[in-house]
Amino acid sequence: MVESLRLRDGTRELPRWREGLRAYGLIAGMWVRSSMTYRASFVITVVGNLLVTGLDFATILLMFSRVDSLGGWSLPEVAFLYGLSATAFGISDLVLGSMDVLGTRIRDGSFDTLLVRPAPVLAQIGADHFALRRLGRITQGGLVLGYALVAVDVNWTVGKLLLVPVMLVCGAAIFGALFVAGAAFQIVAQDAAEVQNAFTYGGNTLLSYPPVVFGKDFVRGVTFMLPLAFVNWVPASYVLGRPYPLDLPPGAEFASPLVALVCCALAGLAWRAGLKSYRSTGS
């Protein structure tokens, strides 16, 4: 663990991760207060966010208005996948989703300001433009998940039931790692912020559909290379009793925490490397 030092005035200096959390809380609180100034506008944007993010599920409903199953999966089963992915993505989007302003900050030089402040840069950039309206995605994802949990035909065991919150937390961590890695990439690529969307938003869309509808090589890619499959596909296939299209080592359905941990560690390394390679625009 990080050792804490005793400062001259007797107060203990916080360990670095606590310091980061504190900075994150302060900055996020500031953005929340500023958005609450215009209450009506805030309510409208929350509702709007709920509707925009709900479009993905509306698409699924539209599809199921014409068919009874997709790749052999029923509507409640697809809703289960969707609810898990959307809620997990919603959490990471709320916590770190404003990272795409990093590119702008680098271009206009205001990133330099963050570097000289006495708080971890990742916490500052994560909380930058913190937007509570993003609760919209979590809300609608949670609603769909609630429906799926009731409607899906599963013999619930304690293990399967416990997997649901585990998937949400690990899924959020995996998506969060993507956001951080994407931010590191932005330091190098600046204008190319949109590449990140292919993995975050694209990944979220992808995970809303059963793995069997995708090509084997594609599934291999998102299982072993970019392990998005551990957000929901692999553990949810186990919960639903559906065979996974690939042969996986035994216990893979419980591997999400490990995968999430590795992803976060790699993202952390990428972030440090990105930060080291940063050159100011000088403007």
Add this chain to the structure above:
Amino acid sequence: MGAGRLYAAVAAGGFRRYATYRAATLAGVFTNTVFGVVLVYTYLALWDERPHLGGYDQAEAVTYVWLGQCLYATLAIQGGGFEKDLMERIRTGDIAVDLYRPADLQLWWLASDFGRAMFQMLGRGVIPFAVGALFFKMALPTDVGSWAALLVALLLAVLVSFGIRFLAALSTFWLLDGTGVNQAMMILGIFCSGMVLPLNAFPGALGEVVRALPWAAQIQLPADVLMGKTDPLHAYAFQAAWAVALLAAGRLLQSVATRRVVVQGG
């Protein structure tokens, strides 16, 4: 300078402005390609379950996906073209300067948006479409006539897309902040233009409604014209009717706004 040359210069400016951000364009190409692949697989599963849904076979459904990815930025389906700039100018009061210019407001922005659309088409739209054609079985016509017919349909689609967003931008004269309108436009654009699912495949009365709305002119009709699913003249008539109606409404709203609304920031 002649009026024609002026607007041509504005359009060229719009083109160049977007062409400046090369990394962003490449990133957009990549993102559209990834989304295209994901959508293709889901569509194939859907059409596998229900062949000939919406009158398309699998190859046609795949073609629809890639045309959609190609037109996504070109027609600013999700918004984010000139209208954000115009809204900002109305909000800050800079619009007063624009109104003093010896150029027509609507034509000026139309020219600029046309330049943007041209670049987005060439720089960002064509590559995902080509990638799609390379890796998936598509139903592409081999005669020049169908492609020429598509070009006309796309031109009309650009006008309709502009018409919708110009109206949205002018609403700022009364609302002062465009956030809510932009959000509504985004939802309507994605859903009603057939970005999520071909409008032909929408069920029942909902299908009837979305196919009659102006957004149908943007992806659905160009796709049908390309694949010979509809009489091109019929499609053009629908697109042109909406284009005229929207542009006329824009002109009317513009004259009301500039006559009766007090400019911000005085």
